[in-house]
Amino acid sequence: MSDTLTPDPTARADDRPALSPHVALKRVVMLVNPLSGSVGPRAADEAKAILADYDLDATVLTLDGANFEQSIDDAFAAKPDAILVLAGDGTARSVATKAKPDGPMIAPLPGGTMNMLPKALYGTADWKAALKLALEEGASQPVSGGEVQGEYFYCAAILGSPALWAPAREAIRTGKVKLAVQYARRALKRAFSGRLRFKLDGGEKRRTEALVLISPMISKAMEDPIGLEAAAMDPSDTSQAFRLAATALFSDWRHDPAVSTRPAKLIEVRARSKIPAVIDGEPILLKSDAVIRFIPKAFKALAPLPPAAEGSL
Known part of the structure; x- marks a missing residue:
């Protein structure tokens, strides 16, 4: 209408x-x-x-x-x-x-x-x-973001088994506790089934449990749009993984010793099977060989100068 x-x-x-x-x-x-x-x-x-x-x-x-x-x-x-x-x-x-x-x-x-x-x-x-x-x-502001397999994101992308926790987290946010428990059990069964291998800007190959890619506008750690903030989350055991999950939900996860971050413009990720991911809150399944590109000017936003940045990670 x-x-x-x-x-x-x-x-x-x-x-x-x-x-x-x-x-x-x-x-x-x-x-x-x-x-x-x-x-x-x-x-x-x-x-x-x-x-x-x-x-x-x-x-x-x-x-x-x-x-x-x-x-x-x-x-x-x-x-x-x-x-x-x-x-x-x-x-x-x-x-x-x-x-x-x-x-x-x-x-x-x-x-x-x-x-x-x-x-x-x-x-x-x-x-x-x-x-x-x-x-x-409002002013015309360029907003940067990322692209993977034709899907664009402007906030954050989570790759790896922690992405399986996204439905449980959303169920908790909406007060659906029973559904959250079901999702959590499903995530536990699938967790740690495979690690990611990734390279940042053609650098050395590394392994991690999960990779989080955050746009410059959302990231608390970046002041200029020089790339996506790439955060490797690498818990060494199950107890550490639970601590990291709690940290990511309720406090500043960068302080966790299992997390390392740096900016990157080209991120190459591989796994033995398809990669569970969450792109700006939307769960998707990526191919086992994924390439994520930083997009310096993805679209123009009509917003005050400077951005308020309340929703930062």
Whole structure:
């Protein structure tokens, strides 16, 4: 469903909230998935009310199963200055991937469960506050990321057996304790079934239990976009692995002695079988021979300067 909002000609210009002085915003399209994460059925109407306050040519498209992909295509076909995305992390990632560096600016608003990228860009999990920040203070910012087997990520990728714990972690976050226990048992059965062999930027071959690749915008350890932060997690035994899992969930895991990190632009990973992975919160299965590339300018975000970086790792 689509609604195009036209500015009220009777409204005084000085009564309207001022749009950002950093970019020219004349036409925007907002994609809303009411079934996603924390969005809710009233979000589209609430978005229309907010956008109507601004001197904008704004269109709100509601995403549903029947017109999901078509609505995204329609948003790009309108050639807006920016596409605002209020949906899950996976949808925001798909729209950003489609935009590429030469497409419209993308504002990935917090509508999912983890919201790592929105928190890093806007410093809030409140989508209404993030929307106003994007419109009133937003600038065009290049966002870097990574690519593996045609899949792009802008926050983090986890490769190896710890990726099997992702469903259990998400179940805990949503209060589904019984389901979390089932996922945890499944992860335990499959854990330590095979180690990864990897090389960073053509260097020496190393082995590890898991490899975490973090984008510069999300990483607490990197100030400049010089590569992905590659963190090798290498527990020596089961008890150490449990400690590392707890550390990764509840505190700064870089302080763990089983973790070593460094930036890299080209990461080559091999295993004896397919590699379980989590890409920006989405579980996937990679081939046994995977190459991850750093993408310095993956897409343009509409976000305040500098990024808030609340969702950093």
